[in-house]
Amino acid sequence: MTTVHTFRINGSDVAGTDGQSILAVATENGIDIPTMCHLDGLSDTGSCRLCVVEVAGSSKLTPACTTLVSEGMDVSTTSEQLCGYRRTIIEMLFLERNHICAVCVANNHCDLQNLAEELKLDHFELPVIAPKVGIDASHALFAIDHNRCIMCVRCVRVCDEVEGAHTWDVMGSGIGVRVVTDMGTPWGESTSCTSCGKCVQVCPTGALFEKGRSIGEGSKERRPFLPYLKNQAQEPELT
Amino acid sequence: MSESAPSAPPAPPKRPRRAADGLRPLEGPARASAYVCEAVSCLSAQSHDILLKLGEQVSGAGLKDVEVKRVGCLLLCASGPLVQIPGTGQLFSNVRPDDLDAIVEALADVTPGEQRAPEAPFFSRQRRIATENSGRIDPESLDDYVEKGGFEALRSVLTSMTPAQVREEITRSGLRGRGGAGYPTGLKWNTVAKAVGSPKYVICNADEGDPGAFMDRSVLESDPYRVIEGMAIAAYAVGASEGYVYCRAEYPLAVSRLRKAIHSAGRAGYLGLHILDSKLGFEVDVRLGAGAFVCGEETALIASVQGGRGTPTTRPPYPAVAGLWDQPTLINNVETFANIAPIIRKGGAWFAGIGTSTSKGTKVFALAGRVVNTGLIEVQMGTTLREIVFDIGGGIVDGRAFKAVQTGGPSGGCIPAEFLDMGVDYESLVGVGSFMGSGGMIVMDETSCMVDVARYFMDFCREESCGKCAPCRVGTTQLWILLDRISHGGATLDDLAQMERLGAMVQRTSLCGLGQGAPNPIFSTLRYFRDEYLAHIVDRVCPAGVCAIEPAPVPV
Numbered sequence: 001m002t003t004v005h006t007f008r009i010n011g012s013d014v015a016g017t018d019g020q021s022i023l024a025v026a027t028e029n030g031i032d033i034p035t036m037c038h039l040d041g042l043s044d045t046g047s048c049r050l051c052v053v054e055v056a057g058s059s060k061l062t063p064a065c066t067t068l069v070s071e072g073m074d075v076s077t078t079s080e081q082l083c084g085y086r087r088t089i090i091e092m093l094f095l096e097r098n099h100i101c102a103v104c105v106a107n108n109h110c111d112l113q114n115l116a117e118e119l120k121l122d123h124f125e126l127p128v129i130a131p132k133v134g135i136d137a138s139h140a141l142f143a144i145d146h147n148r149c150i151m152c153v154r155c156v157r158v159c160d161e162v163e164g165a166h167t168w169d170v171m172g173s174g175i176g177v178r179v180v181t182d183m184g185t186p187w188g189e190s191t192s193c194t195s196c197g198k199c200v201q202v203c204p205t206g207a208l209f210e211k212g213r214s215i216g217e218g219s220k221e222r223r224p225f226l227p228y229l230k231n232q233a234q235e236p237e238l239t
Numbered sequence: 240m241s242e243s244a245p246s247a248p249p250a251p252p253k254r255p256r257r258a259a260d261g262l263r264p265l266e267g268p269a270r271a272s273a274y275v276c277e278a279v280s281c282l283s284a285q286s287h288d289i290l291l292k293l294g295e296q297v298s299g300a301g302l303k304d305v306e307v308k309r310v311g312c313l314l315l316c317a318s319g320p321l322v323q324i325p326g327t328g329q330l331f332s333n334v335r336p337d338d339l340d341a342i343v344e345a346l347a348d349v350t351p352g353e354q355r356a357p358e359a360p361f362f363s364r365q366r367r368i369a370t371e372n373s374g375r376i377d378p379e380s381l382d383d384y385v386e387k388g389g390f391e392a393l394r395s396v397l398t399s400m401t402p403a404q405v406r407e408e409i410t411r412s413g414l415r416g417r418g419g420a421g422y423p424t425g426l427k428w429n430t431v432a433k434a435v436g437s438p439k440y441v442i443c444n445a446d447e448g449d450p451g452a453f454m455d456r457s458v459l460e461s462d463p464y465r466v467i468e469g470m471a472i473a474a475y476a477v478g479a480s481e482g483y484v485y486c487r488a489e490y491p492l493a494v495s496r497l498r499k500a501i502h503s504a505g506r507a508g509y510l511g512l513h514i515l516d517s518k519l520g521f522e523v524d525v526r527l528g529a530g531a532f533v534c535g536e537e538t539a540l541i542a543s544v545q546g547g548r549g550t551p552t553t554r555p556p557y558p559a560v561a562g563l564w565d566q567p568t569l570i571n572n573v574e575t576f577a578n579i580a581p582i583i584r585k586g587g588a589w590f591a592g593i594g595t596s597t598s599k600g601t602k603v604f605a606l607a608g609r610v611v612n613t614g615l616i617e618v619q620m621g622t623t624l625r626e627i628v629f630d631i632g633g634g635i636v637d638g639r640a641f642k643a644v645q646t647g648g649p650s651g652g653c654i655p656a657e658f659l660d661m662g663v664d665y666e667s668l669v670g671v672g673s674f675m676g677s678g679g680m681i682v683m684d685e686t687s688c689m690v691d692v693a694r695y696f697m698d699f700c701r702e703e704s705c706g707k708c709a710p711c712r713v714g715t716t717q718l719w720i721l722l723d724r725i726s727h728g729g730a731t732l733d734d735l736a737q738m739e740r741l742g743a744m745v746q747r748t749s750l751c752g753l754g755q756g757a758p759n760p761i762f763s764t765l766r767y768f769r770d771e772y773l774a775h776i777v778d779r780v781c782p783a784g785v786c787a788i789e790p791a792p793v794p795v
Contacts, residue, residue: 046553047708049748061747066553085744092713125737127720129713151706170548170706173531175716177706 007073016069023051023064026077033077034086034115036093037152038065039202042161048152050086050115053077061085087119091126096175098130098147099205105145105213106206112150129175136181138188142200142210146178149207155179155199167193269306271349273297273342274374276321278312278460279492280453285336286320292336293322296343305346311461313374315361316453317613323374328355330362360630361612366593366619368601369417369577373461373615378496381503384464390509392583393468396475397517405476406432409579411587413599418444418535418572419647419676420752421598421665427569430559431477434567439479441470441521442563442570444540445486445493448532449648450699452679454603455573457615459486459493462577463500467523469576471514472583474521477569481522485540488527498525532649532703536751537562537570539705550705551751572677574603594620598664602675608645608682609636621662624654628682639684643767647676649696649703650756652763653689672763674756688785689768690775693760694722700757711754714745718758725772728779728788735776739765 003018009031016025021044026033036048046063053064056074064077076082093099093112101107130147137143156168156179167190171180182190200208275281275290294307313321318332322342326349331342356362367373376383384390396405410425431439443466447455459466470482486494501523504510512520526544528534534549541563543549562568578600582590591599598620604627607613611633618627624644628634635641643653646663652673654661661667665675683692701715721738724730742758749755765772774782779791 045707046750049708049710049750052748063553063750068555085748088741088744089709089748092717093709095717096709096713126717126741129716129720151709151712170550173533173706174701174704175706175712177712 005069005071005073007069007071007075009075010077018068020069021065022053022062022067022069022075025069026064026075031077033064034118035065036111036115036150036204037154039154039158042154042157042202045153045157048089048150050089052082052085054079054082083119087121088126090116090119090121091124093150094121095124095126095128095130097133097149104148104206105209106148106203110206111204131175133178136187137211138186139190139193139195140188140211141195142187142197142208144179144187144208145206147207148205149179150205151177151179152204153179154202154204155208158198158202163194163196163198165192165194165196168199268304270304270351271302271324271326271346272306272308273346274308274310274313274323274325276311276313276319276323276374277309277378278316278457279490280316281313281319281321282492284319286334288336289320289322289334289339293339293342296339297346300343300347302343302346305349309377309379310375311373311378312370312457312615314365314370314616315612315614323357324349325375326350326353326355328357330357330359361614361616361633364622364626364631365617366601367617368581368590368593369458369465369574369603370461370615370617371581372465373457376462378461378463379499381464381500381507384462388584389464389580390468390515392580393471393475393509394515396472396583397515397519402432402476402478405472405583408587409476409582412582412590413587413594414575414578414582414590415598415665416572417574417578417602417677419650419674421675424571424575427559427571428473428476430557431479431567431569434560436561436566437478438481439477439566440563440568441474441477441479441482442540442544442568443470443482443484443573443576444535444537444570445484445490445573446528446535446540447487447490447573447677448535448703449677449679450696451607451681452605452648452677454605454615454678456490456493458573458577458603459490459497463493463497464504465580466497466573466576467500467504467510469571469579470523471510471519471521472579473569473571473576475519477567479569480520481524483524483526483544483563485526485528485534485544487530487534489530494525494527501525531705532699533705533751533753536753539751540570541568548705550707551753553750574678595662595664597666602663602678604678604680606632606680606682608680609639609684609686610634610682611636618663620664623660623662625659627663627680628659632682635682635684639686641682642685642687643683643689645673645681645683645692645760646679647674647756647759648679649699650674650752650759651676651679652759653683653692653767654763655767672759672766674759686783686785688726688781688783689764689771690722690726690781691783691785693764694719694726696760697722697757700753704753704757708748708750708754710745711749711751711757714741714749714754715757717741718745718761722761725775726781726786726788728775728786728791730776732776735772 006015014029033051035051044065046066051064052061054076133146135145159168160166167181181187297305320334322331322334406428414424415421445455531549533539534543536551539549539551558568601617603617643655645653697719701719704711706712746758
């Protein structure tokens with residue numbers, strides 16, 4: 001038996017079933033909560049912290065993607081403070097590594113770029129960190145540019161949960177953290193990688209890309225072969 | 240016995256029983272004893288050589304009825320190696336192996352049967368519960384522990400109490416988690432007991448990572464059986480059958496003593512199936528951490544025990560409901576478990592009678608920094624900072640002026656002199672912008688620069704951030720850059736305002752306690768020492784003379 005919970009998001013009454021996240025219910029009701037690490041079809045880690053929302057009665061902010069709905073909760077997603085926090089998170093992601101759109105393969109089809117526009121991030125206030133962190137182009141078809149990676153770990157999750165290969169994982173700590181293939185060996189030498197390209201499909205930025213494609217050739221050729229990854233499939237094709 | 244029963248494991252090779260490794264056993268009862276500290280800080284100052292030499296000299300002097308014994312921490316760690324004569328209460332510090340005559344002489348004069356504690360205020364002002372056996376028993380001897388009343392609490396729990404009664408006793412005691420946050424232990428035990436799922440697990444968190452804190456290490460090195468007993472009682476109370484001690488690999492002596500203790504407790508029937516012929520079956524295993532500070536956070540700890548990368552996950556679900564392998568899991572700190580046996584032995588009401596209205600019992604602190612007596616102390620909750628720093632700690636070295644005391648590690652704060660008369664408990668520390676934490680207490684005098692202190696802790700957090708969530712990963716580095724700029728004299732007042740804004744954001748949006756607590760050292764130093772920040776920014780001077788201020792740019 002499924003229990004239905006009624007509660008409020010931004011003052012309007014909504015209903016969700018047991019086990020649904022706040023984010024899922026908000027999306028169903030057309031309420032937009034910015035996210036970066038979340039992708040339908042993959043498990044949620046609550047790591048980008050963009051989707052944090054306020055729940056009445058709790059002094060803590062809670063991520064909408066991992067918080068399950070409960071009866072009578074009163075969620076607010078759009079306070080000025082939240083928007084400020086989100087803008088700072090995006091700003092920090094931009095400054096953490098090199099995200100110069102003009103010379104990026106994902107220019108104009110990048111989730112980070114879109115979100116920055118949406119949140120009206122028009123200048124940086126914090127210091128730029130951007131250390132040179134290298135590119136691994138040893139794979140025959142794909143390459144990873146760590147300078148563009150925002151550590152959403154969608155690639156790690158899709159490789160483990162959908163492809164079942166678990167080629168990708170994470171190593172390091174602090175801002176030295178990296179996604180790595182096969183415990184840190186070059187991607188081209190990976191024995192577990194099936195070259196399926198799912199990681200490239202789910203990457204929100206220009207970190208993972210197909211070789212031999214110019215910026216002008218547009219998107220990462222988002223073929224609809226991962227239909228369960230909804231928000232990728234819905235993205236408008238660039239002409 | 241039926242044939243299907245497993246054959247008994249082969250008996251281990253017999254070793255002669257010795258008072259301590261390398262010493263001959265005593266034939267009769269001891270008239271006098273000399274306790275030699277063999278916890279790691281004294282060991283690193285060659286206390287084992289002293290143990291052997293003292294043994295030689297004692298027998299050389301014909302003192303056949305004097306026992307030389309290895310014990311755990313004698314508390315005054317910075318003055319090691321330490322030797323104590325419990326018969327007279329004398330404590331010899333900074334002992335050298337070629338200078339033991341005074342000890343042998345003192346041993347010759349001991350009146351049998353007398354026991355005296357050292358009289359110095361460092362010892363007499365303490366109240367020892369969690370560390371009551373520390374420095375009194377041989378940490379590697381089960382017999383010694385049992386002789387001092389060890390495993391009595393476990394026996395009485397198994398023979399005369401129901402699990403619910405045990406939990407009620409712990410609830411009545413008012414014991415709160417000693418890992419830092421102070422969550423009521425009885426409530427946690429009740430939650431795990433009520434959670435649905437089998438098997439349940441008990442985990443002892445011995446991943447002590449705060450800079451300058453070594454309370455858990457000392458308890459494990461000095462009295463490992465007490466922790467095991469506490470875990471076994473917890474297992475009975477919540478219905479768990481397996482336990483893990485998650486200890487950092489940087490504590491090799493603690494790990495080895497713990498493993499020996501688990502082994503010998505198992506052989507003596509205090510662990511394993513049918514503990515003390517009861518229905519309780521409980522096994523304990525040790526898991527080593529690989530040096531990540533964040534693994535002290537309970538969800539990261541669980542990930543690490545499971546063999547994964549030690550990164551925290553969002554709560555709820557709490558480990559009490561879905562923890563290790565998604566089963567109900569009780570996680571308590573070493574010191575919390577060390578308090579269990581005395582509570583059962585003497586009753587929850589006794590424990591509740593100690594301390595303040597909200598914080599019961601005692602707290603172990605690692606007293607460090609610019610005080611005369613540095614070492615381990617256990618004081619009643621509510622003891623004032625003045626008592627701790629000036630009576631127990633003996634005041635500031637070189638007679639300098641007291642400036643602040645830092646508690647709570649990288650999530651804590653600095654408490655200035657105006658709060659010296661404040662009693663220390665969970666609430667009072669939070670009230671002044673600090674945090675109990677696991678019990679590190681660093682005393683600072685006028686030679687410490689508060690900007691530098693904040694910068695040091697931020698540097699620690701930025702390296703120890705696991706890198707999972709963006710606010711902590713990038714935010715701690717950004718805060719460190721700003722602090723670094725201030726400490727070099729290159730910052731503006733805008734930078735200061737920026738730092739405060741960013742700090743508040745990191746505090747509110749980070750995933751786990753590491754990020755949420757990381758800005759605390761900044762906020763607490765800003766609250767009480769804003770003038771020092773302004774001196775760095777506006778006047779470009781470091782009042783304490785610590786920071787290397789770069790010369791101001793020449794206006795063109």
